[in-house]
Amino acid sequence: MSGTHSSLPAPIARVWEPLRERSRSKRALLLMAPLLVFELLLFVAPFLILLRISLTSGSQDLRYAAGTWSLEGYAEVLSSGVLQDAILYSFKLGLIATGITVSIAVFYAYAIWRAEGAIKSALLFSVILPLLTTLVVKTYAFRPLLSPTGTVNDLLLSLNLVSEPIQFVPGTIGVIVGQVYIVLPYAVLAIYSVLSTMDWGIVEAARDLGASRPRSVLEIVVPQAMPGIIVATVISFAWSVGAYAAPGLLASQRVPFAIEVEKRLLSNLQWEIATAYAVIMLLLMAASIGVLTVTLNRFGGEFEYA
Template sequence: MAGSESMFAWLGERIKGRDSRNVFLIAPLAAFELAFFVIPFLILVRMSLNASAQAGPYQPGFTLGAYRAVFASDLYRQLVAFSFELGVAATVISVFLALFYAYAAYRADGLRKSLLLFSIILPLLTTLVVKTYAWRPLLAPRGVLNDVLLGLGVIGSPIQFAPGIVGTVIGQVYIVFPYAVLSIYSVLSTMDWDTVEAARDLGASRPRSFLEVVVPEALPGIAVATVVSFAWSVGAYAAPSQLGSGAQTTFAMEIESLMLTQFDYPTGAALSLLMLAAMLVVSLGVLRLLTGSIGGVEGV
């Protein structure tokens, strides 16, 4: 009894303390993260150290064999290279377009502003698979886009946008574009329009004032948009699997195949962890590069 009383007293003291109140507030989130992120992650790490097996998904043990297999394979190297290329392409296109879209939304007011922002939020209400799939009839060889281009006489014979690389990139840009716009818009919306007018008043043309004032102001948003777009696009699955051909296989699709078709858990786990590490390094690098220039003294 004495033991439990002192335990309650200790607990009471802890709850009263300011530091421990924060601990209690954060506890549900920490438990959730532990159960659904940390523990599965540790299971993944452990799985990657097992050996591949002929019969069954894996052979229990401690070996780096799966990692060696990933590094030795030309196929995986190609898949990873393609994943990064797709990531860079989708990121550059979506962030570039998002900067102008966010600026247009910032400048607009009334109904036009609402429409611009609403049409960005609207696709987020639909599931990823449905909206990616919706691009197929538009981009197919006998789809809407080809009909229009043929009808206008721009092209002589149909082009296969999808399945193919064009469809894959369009689909992936479409997926990440809203997040890129919102990241940039959230930063731009706090910008004082007077500063742009001041730049023009001091002799900066419209494009120059955009480069000198708007872009630097949007930089934190551009950094976030870049990291989100890149991390998501490197790990692309839905767009390449629905709008790509066999040549547009990303490492995420290969992992799915290793886990669910080839039943090679250790190799799938090893590939996952290696890509996770690679993306972490690249994302931190990008973030540092873009945010490092913020507040730094530029050439006067």
């Protein structure tokens, strides 16, 4: 094996040597290398190119002027009301959808954890099946259900709860319902996987000491499940802010980031703006995910898992 690395091309050897020194075994590194190379080639490299294009200046007849350096794209994003409006709308959708998703997910994960036998299997099945079904399918089903002439409105009208049909779809309510439906299975499973390692005895002890059932859940179960809740929040938030399918099928006039950026890239061919827009969005997302995680960590701090 010692002969192989001397024959490596110089640039590869430069990367390889420090990695090799840090690993305890060469064989382990060789096994991890394909995935590392894959991630570098298909994730890091494309992202660096995206970053580079965001720093070029616009071009009349091409998608962007290669080889130029300019902050035009960023200036355009920071001065355009339409683009900022789409980001604001995305974050609004993200926060509302995340709040609803995580609250429902905590409850449902708890129900699955407490259920037994056939009910437990049915509840788990109801989470896994939508998880494995394509976004497109999951989302468009809400159109016949929530449109002004749809099933839900028929039901509300016949019960005399409303006097006129409500337009959930197309509209913001429809987008939120669709988005909650998309991320809920992931959130439930993230929380459930933490709950299932928890000892029911602690909750029982709290109840023996006089805590009511809702209180025992809020004060014992929720803090213990915090690692799962954090994962659920981060996933729900990241995917809802970047949502494309639900707004694409269920939104009305106001569009979020994903739809707007697609328009700039494909119809308007303004690549320097589209890429700068994407970079700004990623920075904002990273910052808000950081804030969310730190905030939630405070609530679960005392019960931190080893």
